[in-house]
Amino acid sequence: MRVAAGRSAAVVEGLWVSYRHTWRATLVSSFLSPLLFLLAIGVGLGARIDSGGPVEGLTYAAFVAPGLLAATCMQVATFEATYPVMAGIKWFGTYRSILATPVGVPDLVAGRVAWIALRLTAVAAVFMVVTIPFGVSSGPLAVLALPAAVLTGLAVAAPIEAWAASRDDEQGFVGLFRFVILPMFLFAGTFFPVSQLPDWLQPVAWITPLWHGTELTRGFMTGAPDPLVPLHLAVLLVLAVAGTLAATVTYRRRLEP
């Protein structure tokens, strides 16, 4: 398998040119809705929660903001790895036309993953800047929350990209959002510590990429990373890399039979 950086860069450039025409449609989901969540839940609901004492030693806003950062990256990543894949492979056939050029499947997949990483970087950066007034980040380590959030998104996006490329239609995507992404968002540590889950359910949360991602972003943003940082990083990296490799297989099966 050969990836040529220049050819992948051309894929990223193509996606960027497309994005310049469609970026408005992503504003709400990428930038506005995480902010509204932070205001309503972190600040609004947080005022009630804080009266009952801190959550893991933090104000509720400070607790929930890093969780929303990771969860937002997960959601944006999921969207980017589903509908555009179906459009490129099936609806418009644009991936076929790309593969008629020197760009090969490994270049295309690498370019797509790089593009998603760029999108997530923009989303995470804006979110982090917006949260500054809420006083949720403390210390220089907070900067590391940004790459951690991007990695969380990639750990979700790459396996989904591989799966999406093997689908005949978009039917499964709604189910993915409802039964995989939404439960992760609600129960994998975004809004409350996983330790509050029933004992039997906690291991389920531990195997989700979002939990590992949230542990990282929360640790970095609050300036107190937990000792399991290498484990979290390893899990997310393995998912991102394995997902990317799997995507080259499913893309090839679909586009180069």
Next chain:
Amino acid sequence: MSTPPAEHPLIAARPTGTGPAVEAVGVVKRFGDFTAVAGIDFAVAPGETFGFLGPNGAGKSSTMRMVGCVSHPTEGTMRVLGRDPRRDGPEIRGRLGVVPQQDTLDGELTVMDNMYVYGRFFRLPRAEVRARSAELLEFVQLADRATAKVDELSGGMKRRLTIARALINRPELVLLDEPTTGLDPQARHLLWERLYRLRADGVTLVLTTHYMDEAEQLCDRLVIMDRGRIVAEGGPAELIRRHAARDVVELRLPAGAEPPSGVLEELADHVERLPDRVLLSTDDGDQTLAAVIGRGVAHERAVVRRATLEDVFLRLTGRTLVD
């Protein structure tokens, strides 16, 4: 619409090297249990316009995808522009222009952006892509639509854009998969005229079609495919000479009034029975028609005409185009 200057900058490149532009030996393509291409041999000479003619499902598109180096033969060997697609895929594709059956344009983008993005896949410098795009849009008469969104274009315009896009890298070999399917006659003729120009420039063209007139108009040489095999090969006129008599008498028979078997066969070299007509192949159509009337064969309508490629096609593939 503006017409490009007669001496337009060379749209594509003449092939380098002296060997065949494409060479296939014993090529088989299977998808699971299904055999799409069942062992074909052919060679395309540099500068030639070569056609694959065949009914749907004959294996034309599978063959084109192998020539385009996006799919590899299950058996046999393929060489494109003198190189091995399995090893040198990206390098070969960099010298090809591909016009797929579906336009596969990005409908959200403008005409110019579609050209630009595609050109960058060949790693052409940005300024060169822009200059060349302008030139090519002129060539396909879309210069005045450069800033229009692709979704707003007509089918014929999209097709022309797809062809312009395929020429962005000055390809040595252009592959066109059913270039005029779904276009109205005006759009087809405009497209043919542009393809003629490419041919006149010495570009090697390989195309598939199920339009006989298209094959007769454009191809120097063609193969007729049926069920994954090549059943005939030659120039259009040569194929007609070899596989059909000079004339054809077309008879439309009244429903249920088929003459006794053998009667028509006695009157012609070959009889082809279609759902709506009977075609009699013969060297002298007028004489044959006179004999048909003389034998008292009942018919509603009779036409005498010269044999065309379509007659060859129907005889060799043994079925109509619509199935």
